[in-house]
Amino acid sequence: MSRSHEIESHEVQGNEVLRLAGVCKAYDVGTPVENEVLHAIDLRLDRGTFASLTGPSGSGKSTLLNLIGLLDTPTSGELFVLERPTRAMDDQERTDLRGGTIGLVFQFHHLIQAFSVLDNVLMPLMIRQGRPTAAMIDRARGLLAAVGLAALASRRPNELSGGQQQRVAIARALVSEPVLLLADEPTGNLDTVSADEVFELFRRFNAEHDCAVLIVTHDPRISARCDRVIELVDGHIVRDEAKR
Numbered sequence: 001m002s003r004s005h006e007i008e009s010h011e012v013q014g015n016e017v018l019r020l021a022g023v024c025k026a027y028d029v030g031t032p033v034e035n036e037v038l039h040a041i042d043l044r045l046d047r048g049t050f051a052s053l054t055g056p057s058g059s060g061k062s063t064l065l066n067l068i069g070l071l072d073t074p075t076s077g078e079l080f081v082l083e084r085p086t087r088a089m090d091d092q093e094r095t096d097l098r099g100g101t102i103g104l105v106f107q108f109h110h111l112i113q114a115f116s117v118l119d120n121v122l123m124p125l126m127i128r129q130g131r132p133t134a135a136m137i138d139r140a141r142g143l144l145a146a147v148g149l150a151a152l153a154s155r156r157p158n159e160l161s162g163g164q165q166q167r168v169a170i171a172r173a174l175v176s177e178p179v180l181l182l183a184d185e186p187t188g189n190l191d192t193v194s195a196d197e198v199f200e201l202f203r204r205f206n207a208e209h210d211c212a213v214l215i216v217t218h219d220p221r222i223s224a225r226c227d228r229v230i231e232l233v234d235g236h237i238v239r240d241e242a243k244r
């Protein structure tokens with residue numbers, strides 16, 4: 001898939017996609033008690049990274065993913081996306097940066113049932129650029145073909161299986177050609193065959209587009225097949241291991 005000049009994109013200079021420097025996150029739960037759930041996290045992801053983020057329930061994985069996805073802000077420390085510091089950004093700047101650089105895939109995919117599969121995939125581009133152009137539609141159709149759903153473009157999401165809906169969500173996450181793809185338990189509610197298909201899609205896009213991929217997973221089968229394993233326990237990174 002080539003980048004179309006008719007569709008806005010962020011140009012990437014160096015190899016670094018994401019860097020966290022001393023990132024802490026505390027939730028304000030209305031009590032004076034310290035409630036820091038992430039402690040001084042240092043982490044760097046480069047282009048081509050294919051990593052899993054694992055750890056026990058409550059260790060802070062979703063909190064970390066929300067920070068990396070620019071859906072939430074650190075309490076202290078700095079988070080760089082494409083070498084740009086993000087902590088002082090306002091909501092609009094953060095939304096703009098996220099829109100062109102980060103793709104998000106969640107376990108329950110959050111597809112809009114009133115829209116067709118094709119329109120769901122087009123949605124991130126329409127939010128940024130308005131009415132879909134022929135180039136945008138071509139790109140969305142190309143992605144649906146790449147995830148094996150070309151024939152289902154005009155269906156509604158609830159007419160698809162769970163695995164098919166997850167593939168639509170992946171196509172939607174990729175339509176802005178992100179440099180960083182984040183997935184929160186993307187195979188959590190899928191059978192083994194569908195989970196393997198979804199995993200292979202991440203692998204393929206990682207290889208074809210050289211984007212960084214970070215997958216939060218409890219599934220040791222998925223984690224074992226990633227190039228790098230990052231493990232979080234009690235808000236600390238206790239392991240960050242490259243396997244190849």
Ligand SMILES: Nc1ncnc2c1ncn2[C@@H]1O[C@H](COP(=O)(O)OP(=O)(O)OP(=O)(O)O)[C@@H](O)[C@H]1O
Binds near residue numbers: 037055056062064
């Ligand atoms: N909005 C919030 N307000 C207050 N505390 C929160 C909030 N979100 C998460 N927490 C707390 O932060 C800690 C980490 O939660 P988080 O959801 O990041 O963990 P997790 O590793 O993703 O867990 P799981 O694997 O069960 O999804 C938990 O103690 C949780 O109760």
